[in-house]
Amino acid sequence: MFSKVLVANRGEIAVRVLRALRELGVKGVAVYSEADRDALHVRLADEAVAIGPPAPAESYLDQKRILAAAEETGAEAVHPGYGFLSENATFAAACAKKGLVFIGPSPKAMRALGDKVRARRLAIKQGVKVAQGSEGALADAKEARDAAKDVGYPVMLKAAAGGGGMGMRVVHEAKDLEKAFASASEQAQKAFGNGAMFLEKYLQRPRHIEVQVLGDADGLVRHLFERECSIQRRHQKLIEEAPSPGLDDAQRREVADRAVTLAEAAGYTNAGTVEFLFQDDEFYFNEVNTRLQVEHPVTEAVTGVDLVAWQIRIAAGQALTLRQDDVALRGHAIECRLNAEDPVHQFRPTPGPVTRYEAPRGPGVRIDTALYAGWTVPSQYDNLVAKLITWAPDRDAALSRMRLALADLKLDGFTTNRRLHLRILDDEVFAAGDLSTRFLEERKILEGLEAEAAGRRREAALVAAALAMAPQGGLGSLAVRHTMPPRRQAP
Amino acid sequence: VKLDITIDDTPFSILLRRDGSTVRVEVDGEAFETKVEPAGGDRFTVRLGRARHDVEVPSDDHAVVDGRRVTLRVLAFDARDVGATAGGADGVVRPPMPGAIAAILVKEGQEVAKGTPMVVLEAMKMQNEITAPFSGVVRRLHVKKGDTVTLQDVVLEMDGPDA
Numbered sequence: 124m125f126s127k128v129l130v131a132n133r134g135e136i137a138v139r140v141l142r143a144l145r146e147l148g149v150k151g152v153a154v155y156s157e158a159d160r161d162a163l164h165v166r167l168a169d170e171a172v173a174i175g176p177p178a179p180a181e182s183y184l185d186q187k188r189i190l191a192a193a194e195e196t197g198a199e200a201v202h203p204g205y206g207f208l209s210e211n212a213t214f215a216a217a218c219a220k221k222g223l224v225f226i227g228p229s230p231k232a233m234r235a236l237g238d239k240v241r242a243r244r245l246a247i248k249q250g251v252k253v254a255q256g257s258e259g260a261l262a263d264a265k266e267a268r269d270a271a272k273d274v275g276y277p278v279m280l281k282a283a284a285g286g287g288g289m290g291m292r293v294v295h296e297a298k299d300l301e302k303a304f305a306s307a308s309e310q311a312q313k314a315f316g317n318g319a320m321f322l323e324k325y326l327q328r329p330r331h332i333e334v335q336v337l338g339d340a341d342g343l344v345r346h347l348f349e350r351e352c353s354i355q356r357r358h359q360k361l362i363e364e365a366p367s368p369g370l371d372d373a374q375r376r377e378v379a380d381r382a383v384t385l386a387e388a389a390g391y392t393n394a395g396t397v398e399f400l401f402q403d404d405e406f407y408f409n410e411v412n413t414r415l416q417v418e419h420p421v422t423e424a425v426t427g428v429d430l431v432a433w434q435i436r437i438a439a440g441q442a443l444t445l446r447q448d449d450v451a452l453r454g455h456a457i458e459c460r461l462n463a464e465d466p467v468h469q470f471r472p473t474p475g476p477v478t479r480y481e482a483p484r485g486p487g488v489r490i491d492t493a494l495y496a497g498w499t500v501p502s503q504y505d506n507l508v509a510k511l512i513t514w515a516p517d518r519d520a521a522l523s524r525m526r527l528a529l530a531d532l533k534l535d536g537f538t539t540n541r542r543l544h545l546r547i548l549d550d551e552v553f554a555a556g557d558l559s560t561r562f563l564e565e566r567k568i569l570e571g572l573e574a575e576a577a578g579r580r581r582e583a584a585l586v587a588a589a590l591a592m593a594p595q596g597g598l599g600s601l602a603v604r605h606t607m608p609p610r611r612q613a614p
Numbered sequence: 615v616k617l618d619i620t621i622d623d624t625p626f627s628i629l630l631r632r633d634g635s636t637v638r639v640e641v642d643g644e645a646f647e648t649k650v651e652p653a654g655g656d657r658f659t660v661r662l663g664r665a666r667h668d669v670e671v672p673s674d675d676h677a678v679v680d681g682r683r684v685t686l687r688v689l690a691f692d693a694r695d696v697g698a699t700a701g702g703a704d705g706v707v708r709p710p711m712p713g714a715i716a717a718i719l720v721k722e723g724q725e726v727a728k729g730t731p732m733v734v735l736e737a738m739k740m741q742n743e744i745t746a747p748f749s750g751v752v753r754r755l756h757v758k759k760g761d762t763v764t765l766q767d768v769v770l771e772m773d774g775p776d777a
Binding site: 177178463464471503504505533538542577579581582584586589593 | 615617619620621623624625626628630632635637639641642644646648650652656658660662667669670671674677679684686689710711712713714737738739740742762
């Protein structure tokens with residue numbers, strides 16, 4: 124086992140990885156930008172190294188500075204978390220060159236699977252079904268038009284190097300194809316330095332099903348069943364759960380087997396996720412994420428397996444002693460991603476001070492977060508501020524626990540998408556488990572949320588109007604108390 | 615009067631102006647014209663449009679609206695009349711959120727129509743446009759590309775019909 128590991132990330136995932144390191148008796152080194160001087164991951168680490176200005180390109184994405192921090196502290200390995208450098212094969216190779224272990228798959232496997240065109244080819248070769256589409260990358264808009272004609276509209280244009288919904292366009296008619304191709308390709312070129320595009324038949328109402336895999340250096344690959352992540356907004360996952368409420372046991376085994384086949388063929392090591400779209404009882408391979416996923420805790424909750432600990436053990440050369448028969452599903456888990464954003468104001472970002480933070484408690488409740496009262500959520504990074512995970516013996520009970528946990532979480536100072544989550548959880552179609560990636564539109568969730576917010580503003584107006592007139596307990600007494608030094612906050 | 619309160623843990627930023635029994639309330643930018651009549655003690659009848667509501671405000675930690683109890687917390691209270699400055703109507707434009715200036719789309723002296731994008735602010739990997747609150751002239755830019763701004767900073771000042 125390593126004696127010291129550097130965590131090349133920030134926020135809740137850095138906190139999560141540092142926790143796993145402590146449990147394994149390994150020292151953890153944090154890196155931080157100027158904007159994260161007071162961040163929780165810095166406080167929880169055994170050592171912390173400043174790596175530069177707030178801009179990600181000059182700190183968390185600066186490979187040289189991170190490698191120098193590892194060298195300076197004597198770390199033997201680097202855990203990249205998710206995002207930032209986690210899927211950067213060049214960085215993984217640079218680590219190896221410096222004698223550092225990159226906690227993740229080999230650069231070769233990352234390249235083979237990270238490029239969606241190559242991953243799609245590999246899937247076809249292995250007999251893993253993909254959505255009907257172009258053979259490989261499309262040379263130009265004309266080739267795209269021919270491929271789309273073969274497949275039939277609507278089609279989905281995808282960037283080979285895409286991620287997070289970037290470089291993706293749904294095209295319903297031939298006349299829109301050329302323009303969509305140009306803009307998606309340009310966006311991908313700008314964001315990923317690779318404008319290569321391919322296209323697939325667009326599925327109208329799929330579920331998003333993904334399989335967690337772990338592989339070791341001896342070529343052994345195990346799966347930890349699936350997660351369903353159909354609740355998304357603009358290709359960003361919002362709620363994830365395990366197991367999927369939409370699969371029977373035969374389908375569950377089938378999709379897991381396909382994921383293992385693909386991971387084995389790619390010589391995959393460490394933790395990874397194979398994504399599929401599921402529609403009309405058929406799985407279509409989507410892509411592979413060659414890293415730890417944000418939503419890994421739901422898998423941990425239903426399998427009892429610590430994925431981050433396994434990532435570290437595998438990277439340290441230990442054999443994957445987990446037998447497939449030992450991985451069993453127990454109960455149901457759900458995760459809500461709390462983001463610093465305002466769903467009733469076009470999802471604008473809401474970075475700001477944390478004036479109050481009290482975590483929800485109770486059996487089957489987990490919160491992964493870097494929040495603490497007195498901290499300020501910085502504006503330079505991702506808006507994910509906390510992941511709330513609940514587990515219970517069955518789905519209904521896990522959903523009730525989630526509703527309670529969301530209500531119990533005391534978080535003041537900035538707006539989050541909490542009400543959006545509550546609205547989804549209260550939806551009868553969601554409760555019935557009839558999910559698809561179109562859920563938010565189909566159920567008019569955002570429209571409902573807007574109406575709810577308008578009602579709340581109206582209620583606030585009524586209260587404020589009465590306060591304005593109240594002789595006692597109203598504005599008269601407030602004027603006295605609140606213009607004096609602030610009184611102590613009630614706990 | 616400016617009032618920041620939470621009702622059932624939802625924060626609201628409120629501007630109040632009272633004229634006799636008429637109270638004009640602006641909640642997060644939405645205006646409500648109410649008539650408030652005392653109904654004994656801490657109870658009031660608040661008329662909003664055609665609807666009449668019973669509102670009770672016995673303390674500043676809870677209120678009762680049409681029989682429903684809501685928790686109330688007063689976060690900030692400013693007795694000065696700041697109604698006129700809402701939404702940059704005085705020509706001082708501040709950022710709607712902290713962030714970094716990604717682009718400046720106007721020049722000093724430039725005429726802009728209401729709603730014209732003036733500055734692009736980047737926060738949490740998203741680009742947000744700051745638009746002109748009214749039609750007028752950009753008098754002074756206080757920021758340059760790359761600057762980091764907080765809610766208190768001034769992005770630019772405008773001359774216009776109201777300023």
